[in-house]
Amino acid sequence: MIYFDNAATSFPKAPTVANAMTRFLAEDAANPGRAGHRMAVRAEEMVDGVRLKLSRLVNAQAHERMIFTLNCTDALNMGLKGLLTVKHDAADVPHVITTVLEHNSVSRPLQSMADDGVIQLTRVACDEDGFVSADVIEAAIKPNTKLVVMTHGSNVLGTIQDITAIGQLVRDRGLLFFVDGAQTIGVLPIDIQAMNIDMLAIPGHKSLLGPTGIGALYVGPRCPDPQLDKFTPWREGGTGGDSATPTQPPLWPYYLEGGTPNTVGIAGLDAAIDYVLENDMTKTLAHEQKMVQTLIDRFKNDERFTFYGTLDASKRVGTICLNIQGYEPSDVGTILDDSFEIAVRPGLHCAPYAHKQAGTFPNGSVRISPGAFNTDEELEQLIDALDQIAG
Numbered sequence: 001m002i003y004f005d006n007a008a009t010s011f012p013k014a015p016t017v018a019n020a021m022t023r024f025l026a027e028d029a030a031n032p033g034r035a036g037h038r039m040a041v042r043a044e045e046m047v048d049g050v051r052l053k054l055s056r057l058v059n060a061q062a063h064e065r066m067i068f069t070l071n072c073t074d075a076l077n078m079g080l081k082g083l084l085t086v087k088h089d090a091a092d093v094p095h096v097i098t099t100v101l102e103h104n105s106v107s108r109p110l111q112s113m114a115d116d117g118v119i120q121l122t123r124v125a126c127d128e129d130g131f132v133s134a135d136v137i138e139a140a141i142k143p144n145t146k147l148v149v150m151t152h153g154s155n156v157l158g159t160i161q162d163i164t165a166i167g168q169l170v171r172d173r174g175l176l177f178f179v180d181g182a183q184t185i186g187v188l189p190i191d192i193q194a195m196n197i198d199m200l201a202i203p204g205h206k207s208l209l210g211p212t213g214i215g216a217l218y219v220g221p222r223c224p225d226p227q228l229d230k231f232t233p234w235r236e237g238g239t240g241g242d243s244a245t246p247t248q249p250p251l252w253p254y255y256l257e258g259g260t261p262n263t264v265g266i267a268g269l270d271a272a273i274d275y276v277l278e279n280d281m282t283k284t285l286a287h288e289q290k291m292v293q294t295l296i297d298r299f300k301n302d303e304r305f306t307f308y309g310t311l312d313a314s315k316r317v318g319t320i321c322l323n324i325q326g327y328e329p330s331d332v333g334t335i336l337d338d339s340f341e342i343a344v345r346p347g348l349h350c351a352p353y354a355h356k357q358a359g360t361f362p363n364g365s366v367r368i369s370p371g372a373f374n375t376d377e378e379l380e381q382l383i384d385a386l387d388q389i390a391g
């Protein structure tokens with residue numbers, strides 16, 4: 001199988017990940033922080049070490065505010081609902097700005113909260129090339145705007161958003177900035193402090209090359225404090241240390257980390273981060289962008305093919321969507337799988353508003369997403385297969 005579906009989850013994983021997980025499972029897999037015995041202490045040390053490593057990777061101020069989650073969806077829900085479902089007067093409904101580029105893990109929770117009258121919601125458009133400008137965000141700000149939430153990289157158009165400029169605007173206007181790092185963490189540097197990010201959602205299983213089942217949410221110091229009862233815990237339960245308080249103890253990270261964490265996943269993420277740091281993520285991004293540019297250049301003047309978003313791959317992560325004249329995207333996906341053993345992702349990619357804006361709703365397009373380990377030969381096989389299918 002030739003795998004070009006890395007925007008969904010990377011494959012293969014970093015070569016060190018499986019061994020790290022097996023070793024932890026065989027030797028140290030006690031419940032961290034739940035008992036004083038030496039295995040529990042070792043597990044706790046490992047978890048805290050990875051918390052620190054991940055915080056350093058994104059230049060986060062306080063590593064105890066890096067919360068382990070199941071995936072990026074879990075992190076996004078935890079942040080959005082934590083921040084927005086606190087009690088407020090009916091006259092004080094907060095306004096939230098988001099974009100058409102968002103994944104359903106942002107759009108769906110926001111839309112449910114808007115439908116329930118918990119928030120007011122504005123969804124701003126991107127331009128023809130697939131970029132949301134700071135000016136468009138600025139024009140949407142109202143007196144009751146509290147939060148801007150957006151993706152760093154589109155999982156449909158692949159476009160890298162200017163979160164540095166938008167973060168500066170959001171900070172200047174005294175709002176909170178929540179960034180979905182799903183498509184960029186591991187290939188693009190993210191600096192929470194320089195980019196004025198207040199909350200960051202991270203998956204471990206995409207370009208960080210870690211296992212599924214582990215992600216993180218960073219909740220920065222400008223976000224309301226649980227001590228003041230202004231951040232709602234997404235799940236409540238055992239936190240290990242403090243069993244006496246009747247509700248969730250207001251201490252980072254335990255306030256948001258009820259339940260036994262995925263320590264095996266965290267051990268895998270540990271090895272994955274080391275690998276990503278040792279292998280220079282700018283080179284990985286350049287490798288993926290080169291593949292996308294080769295694909296664009298091969299077919300951009302061919303009327304059988306349509307691409308969506310900018311044709312300049314240096315403004316993208318390694319993701320490109322296309323359609324072939326006369327074919328449903330799902331048929332292209334099936335033919336690539338059945339006849340060529342090539343994995344891609346057809347459809348709406350959990351981002352219906354991006355497809356509406358691109359004019360590809362409801363059938364979507366074929367997403368091709370090269371990753372760190374794809375080779376030029378694999379790309380040539382894909383190009384040849386697409387050419388054959390297009391006839």
Ligand SMILES: Cc1ncc(COP(=O)(O)O)c(C=O)c1O
Pocket residue numbers: 007008071072073074102103105151153154155180182183203215
């Ligand atoms: C932009 C974006 N945000 C959020 C998610 C959700 O990530 P996860 O699958 O880790 O929950 C994805 C997944 O593809 C994504 O592409």
